[in-house]
Amino acid sequence: MRLAIASGKGGTGKTTLAVNLAIKAKEKQSCLLVDLDVEEPNGGIFVQGDLVAEHEARRAIPDWDAAACTLCGKCPSWCLYNALIKLGDTILVMPNLCHSCYACSEMCPASALAMKPDSLGTITHRRFEGLDFVESRLEIGLEQASPLISQSLAYIDEHLEKHDLQILDSPPGTACAMVSAVKQADFVILISEPTPFGLHDLKLAVQTVRELGIPFGAVINRDGIGNDEIYGYLKEEKIPLLAKIPHQRRIAELYSQGAMLYKEIAEIDEALEDILSYIGRLR
Amino acid sequence: MKEIVIISGKGGTGKTSFCAALAQHLQDDLVVADCDVDAADLHLIFEPHNSLATDFYSGVLAHIDPLRCIDCGICAEKCRFDAISNASGQYTVDAVDCEGCGYCYHLCPENAISLKEQMVGQYMSSETRFECTLVHARLGIGADNSGKLVAKVKAIAKDTAKDQGKSYLIVDGSPGIGCPVIASLSGADYVIMVTEASQSGVSDLRRIWELVKMFQIPGALIINKADINPTVTKQLHSFAKKEKILLLPEISYSDDFPKAISMGQSILETNPARWQPVISEIWKAIKERI
Amino acid sequence: MKIAFTATGEGWDALIDPRFGRTDYILIYDEEKDELVSIDNREIMDVAHGAGPKTAQKIHELDPQVLITGNGPGGNAASILKQMQLKIYIKASGMSVRDAYRSFKNNELILGG
Numbered sequence: 001m002r003l004a005i006a007s008g009k010g011g012t013g014k015t016t017l018a019v020n021l022a023i024k025a026k027e028k029q030s031c032l033l034v035d036l037d038v039e040e041p042n043g044g045i046f047v048q049g050d051l052v053a054e055h056e057a058r059r060a061i062p063d064w065d066a067a068a069c070t071l072c073g074k075c076p077s078w079c080l081y082n083a084l085i086k087l088g089d090t091i092l093v094m095p096n097l098c099h100s101c102y103a104c105s106e107m108c109p110a111s112a113l114a115m116k117p118d119s120l121g122t123i124t125h126r127r128f129e130g131l132d133f134v135e136s137r138l139e140i141g142l143e144q145a146s147p148l149i150s151q152s153l154a155y156i157d158e159h160l161e162k163h164d165l166q167i168l169d170s171p172p173g174t175a176c177a178m179v180s181a182v183k184q185a186d187f188v189i190l191i192s193e194p195t196p197f198g199l200h201d202l203k204l205a206v207q208t209v210r211e212l213g214i215p216f217g218a219v220i221n222r223d224g225i226g227n228d229e230i231y232g233y234l235k236e237e238k239i240p241l242l243a244k245i246p247h248q249r250r251i252a253e254l255y256s257q258g259a260m261l262y263k264e265i266a267e268i269d270e271a272l273e274d275i276l277s278y279i280g281r282l283r
Numbered sequence: 284m285k286e287i288v289i290i291s292g293k294g295g296t297g298k299t300s301f302c303a304a305l306a307q308h309l310q311d312d313l314v315v316a317d318c319d320v321d322a323a324d325l326h327l328i329f330e331p332h333n334s335l336a337t338d339f340y341s342g343v344l345a346h347i348d349p350l351r352c353i354d355c356g357i358c359a360e361k362c363r364f365d366a367i368s369n370a371s372g373q374y375t376v377d378a379v380d381c382e383g384c385g386y387c388y389h390l391c392p393e394n395a396i397s398l399k400e401q402m403v404g405q406y407m408s409s410e411t412r413f414e415c416t417l418v419h420a421r422l423g424i425g426a427d428n429s430g431k432l433v434a435k436v437k438a439i440a441k442d443t444a445k446d447q448g449k450s451y452l453i454v455d456g457s458p459g460i461g462c463p464v465i466a467s468l469s470g471a472d473y474v475i476m477v478t479e480a481s482q483s484g485v486s487d488l489r490r491i492w493e494l495v496k497m498f499q500i501p502g503a504l505i506i507n508k509a510d511i512n513p514t515v516t517k518q519l520h521s522f523a524k525k526e527k528i529l530l531l532p533e534i535s536y537s538d539d540f541p542k543a544i545s546m547g548q549s550i551l552e553t554n555p556a557r558w559q560p561v562i563s564e565i566w567k568a569i570k571e572r573i
Numbered sequence: 574m575k576i577a578f579t580a581t582g583e584g585w586d587a588l589i590d591p592r593f594g595r596t597d598y599i600l601i602y603d604e605e606k607d608e609l610v611s612i613d614n615r616e617i618m619d620v621a622h623g624a625g626p627k628t629a630q631k632i633h634e635l636d637p638q639v640l641i642t643g644n645g646p647g648g649n650a651a652s653i654l655k656q657m658q659l660k661i662y663i664k665a666s667g668m669s670v671r672d673a674y675r676s677f678k679n680n681e682l683i684l685g686g
Contacts, residue, residue, distance in 0.1 A: 009322035010458065011295015015483075039459055040293055040490075042483040076630075080343065080385045082623030087633045087656060094649050097623045101363050101384030140490070141648060143461040143622075172294055173321040175427045179379065195545040196327045197299070208424045225538065226545025249511070249536060256481035256512035341621045431621040434595050438618070462622045465647045470592040472666070497651070498644040499663055499685060 002166045004185035008201025010172040013221040018169035019046045024272045026131040029164035036181040038138040049128025057151045060115035061098045064091045068112035075104040121148045145177035174208040188216040194226040222247040243271035288471040290456035292487025297507040298477040302455045303328045303549040311414035313451040316440035320428040331409030343383040343398035345376045351395035358387035430466035474502040480515045509533035577637035583611035591643025591666035594625035625650030
């Protein structure tokens with residue numbers, strides 16, 4: 001069972017839910033937590049554990065061969081990402097703009113742009129009290145979140161397939177990276193809050209997940225801060241409400257310390273129970 | 284006219300709430316640009332109307348002309364994004380997977396592939412229930428924010444501010460450290476970073492500051508929810524001191540933030556007695572610097 | 574010596590554009606010829622990603638020895654500009670090109686990069 005946790009915007013409690021759910025779930029089943037918020041992976045703040053494996057994710061970028069190049073100047077015009085720049089008698093490659101499409105490399109008439117491996121990020125596998133935790137971190141300055149997410153999913157398919165439950169902490173938003181993270185999930189939990197912002201962002205996320213055709217449900221965080229509009233929306237759209245997490249200052253305090261919430265706050269423990277039993281019935 | 288950009292590394296730090304409060308505090312002497320296009324929320328408070336919308340095109344998508352295609356399959360074989368298949372008996376491009384690199388366009392022996400500019404969203408200039416103009420944008424699903432869109436939104440906002448003779452342009456900046464945030468920062472006179480007193484708040488602040496430093500734009504820091512974790516707040520203080528970042532008055536944890544959002548208000552409307560002095564003091568400190 | 578400016582318009586009275594990659598115009602003053610040339614860079618608006626490198630490439634072709642701009646150029650542009658023998662002066666935003674040139678001659682500008 002692959003479960004993705006996503007949200008229309010950041011700061012809704014996505015990572016907190018993913019981490020708490022994973023730690024709670026592993027008490028009864030084998031569980032894998034994957035942090036795919038590759039630009040800002042924060043799951044590791046809550047889950048440390050022992051290092052099992054570290055894998056360098058790579059992609060290919062062109063490597064300019066000055067001796068072979070005839071300076072014909074075609075490659076910069078082919079590259080629609082502006083990753084190749086001709087400066088006088090030099091071709092410069094901008095690694096952070098390259099999408100690894102191979103066009104320049106394979107079309108270069110002088111074969112002066114062979115592809116070479118370049119670091120994309122790091123996939124780290126840790127084990128924390130019986131929980132497998134994989135964190136995927138994009139190299140600073142790079143923007144290619146989606147390829148790293150795909151590689152991370154391929155990595156866990158190859159090395160870590162045997163878990164009862166996989167929980168994916170997806171990147172926020174509804175852009176490319178979020179789609180890459182959730183598109184192969186069996187079920188998506190959309191987490192939001194009962195405010196106009198939360199409702200607005202939830203609607204966008206719902207549209208996206210529906211377009212992808214993946215079954216999904218909602219968890220409402222910070223219940224009590226706003227109004228009931230979001231619950232009316234869920235009802236109207238027949239979106240299952242898996243759980244509500246109450247709004248308490250104590251939660252923000254525990255979060256800021258990196259503490260495990262469900263062990264301290266009974267309502268969160270109950271919410272997690274509800275979510276897990278819902279997921280259990282899906283199998 | 285001075286351009287002030289407000290950014291935060293992670294979501295949920297109160298950046299948008301602060302933007303709205305600042306906009307209200309400055310009354311009619313500003314134009315606001317919402318460049319946080321992926322989670323554009325300012326309009327929920329500003330209630331834009333009389334919008335002037337323009338379609339926004341960015342990047343390309345490959346399109347195969349079935350009448351010209353001879354089923355050679357070269358495009359499908361060479362596409363690194365597995366975006367071309369003939370599952371339906373006809374070679375077609377998957378719009379979600381296509382990265383718009385244009386390689387197939389060059390390869391096709393029959394010139395059957397064209398690259399079509401993609402309409403990815405809209406940007407608009409609107410009147411608001413506050414006295415200022417809001418320039419904002421809306422993107423379609425799966426579409427990424429880009430430096431181009433941010434630059435466009437900012438350019439319109441800037442021109443509007445000049446035409447209207449306003450003193451300030453307040454920009455709600457994009458998150459992350461990529462092209463959109465670079466375009467958000469580029470041209471700014473001043474940067475305000477909003478963070479929260481948590482571990483993730485600290486690591487995100489470090490990342491964005493690296494970027495701001497590169498542009499050599501003077502910056503100030505607001506610590507939101509400063510009282511929930513005094514240890515972290517102290518860490519933030521020493522970071523600011525070391526990096527010569529101006530520390531603005533802190534904001535303590537308050538239910539007024541979610542309450543304001545839930546009512547579609549700025550915190551100055553929800554609880555003026557409490558927040559008016561805080562925002563005034565913050566603005567005074569900023570104004571001295573610009 | 575040739576001096577490049579990022580500017581929001583043409584001519585000596587144009588203001589310095591604080592943006593490097595997305596500057597509207599590039600102005601080049603050739604001191605020997607006493608000639609100011611304006612180059613329209615507004616096509617950069619259509620560039621989604623990589624505006625910095627594109628503009629840096631243009632500057633390279635113009636071959637100035639000094640660049641006067643507003644903010645420091647972003648990472649990509651900075652790495653390209655480093656390859657050139659170019660002195661970059663920043664924080665000239667708000668000045669006219671004329672005033673920026675004068676300040677440069679009086680050694681009043683800040684060396685960046």
